[in-house]
Amino acid sequence: MVVRGWRWVVVALGLAVLVALPALVEALPADDEDVSPADLRAQVLASDDVAFSGYAISSGGLTLPVSDALTGVADLLSDQTALRAWYRGSDDWRVDVVTPTGETGTHRDASGTWTWDYADQRASRGDDPPLALPTAPDLLPSALGRRLLSEAGDDELSRIAPARVAGVDAVGLRYTPADPAASVSAVDVWVDPSTGLPVRVVVRSAGTATPALDTRFLDLDLSAPAATTTAFDPPPGADVTAERDLTDVDLGRQERADLPATLADLGRRSFDGVPDQIGAYGSGITVLAVSALPGRAAGSLRDQLERTPGAVVDDLGVRIAAGPLSLMVAGTSTRDGGSGTYLLAGTVTLDALATAARQIQEAAR
Incomplete structure (x- = not known):
């Protein structure tokens, strides 16, 4: 038993050295x-x-x-x-x-x-x-x-x-x-x-x-x-x-998003093969993606975000930050009395998300 115990001490020390070696x-x-x-x-x-x-x-x-x-x-x-x-x-x-x-x-x-x-x-x-x-x-x-x-x-x-x-x-x-x-x-x-x-x-x-x-x-x-x-x-x-790609993720039926050319001072970009329902904004590492959400997916995601520590909930919707990544579920009212919900996600600040959500609301009126 003594020999076996010593052997494990040697193994533990060896693992410690291997872990510490890169540093x-x-x-x-x-x-x-x-x-x-x-x-x-x-x-x-x-x-x-x-x-x-x-x-x-x-x-x-x-x-x-x-x-x-x-x-x-x-x-x-x-x-x-x-x-x-x-x-x-x-x-x-x-x-x-x-x-x-x-x-x-x-x-x-x-x-x-x-x-x-x-x-x-x-x-x-x-x-x-x-x-x-x-x-x-x-x-x-x-x-x-x-x-x-x-x-x-x-x-x-x-x-x-x-x-x-x-x-x-x-x-x-x-x-x-x-x-x-x-x-x-x-x-x-x-x-x-x-x-x-x-x-x-x-x-x-x-x-x-x-x-x-x-x-x-x-x-x-x-x-x-x-x-x-x-x-x-x-x-x-x-x-x-x-394999599944991003367009295969099950969010239900997406509505077409009529989005402005600029959000939070970030210009909209187009990419071959990217669905029209997804708006991509920004350049470099500062990017924002916006997509209309169907009601079922919107309600589930909104509930998840609201339960996240640090979530900001106001009349624009609910938004969170996880390090440099930010997520938001925002609601809009249309000219004909209807409503819609959008998902905003990207490497932008919470203030930028709020600005973008406000601009989407204004464009929908």
């Missing part, structure tokens, strides 16, 4: 490089053909009151996600989510993705919808860094101190959104200067020291993985289904 390594000083913020952003955006394999951890600090259809998204943004990645190119990669009970792998090819649940032996096929729910591969530092910096203006960028990440002396870049409606205070990206590959991304919101999202590589190999590692074919006997 200890990152505490070592990192070399910086003389590169302008704009040039560093350009290197990041050009890094989608950089091959690598690695292990990453994403930690979310958000608590979202969502329906059962969006539980997976809430888990990604509120918990820790362990990711093992093999990347050969933008249309040839594999990302496994590693949990204590198993793994789920996403394999990308030229025409879409396969998601494979090892435990349930279930495969699902997705194409490439213009509007889709976030998934675990979107949280990789490489993918998230490119996406968040894709529309940042040169005047919104600055250099920050370097950091040691996954054995890389990574140079730092900060994106500070200039729009007054922005609820994200800063996005910090650390980049491998030799490839432009983002190796850590931290998203911050005003008024809290805890990051809304912190994703980083713990291990990184910049050699190309084998094609056999990223390829996937469903094994015989596997249960094969089609």
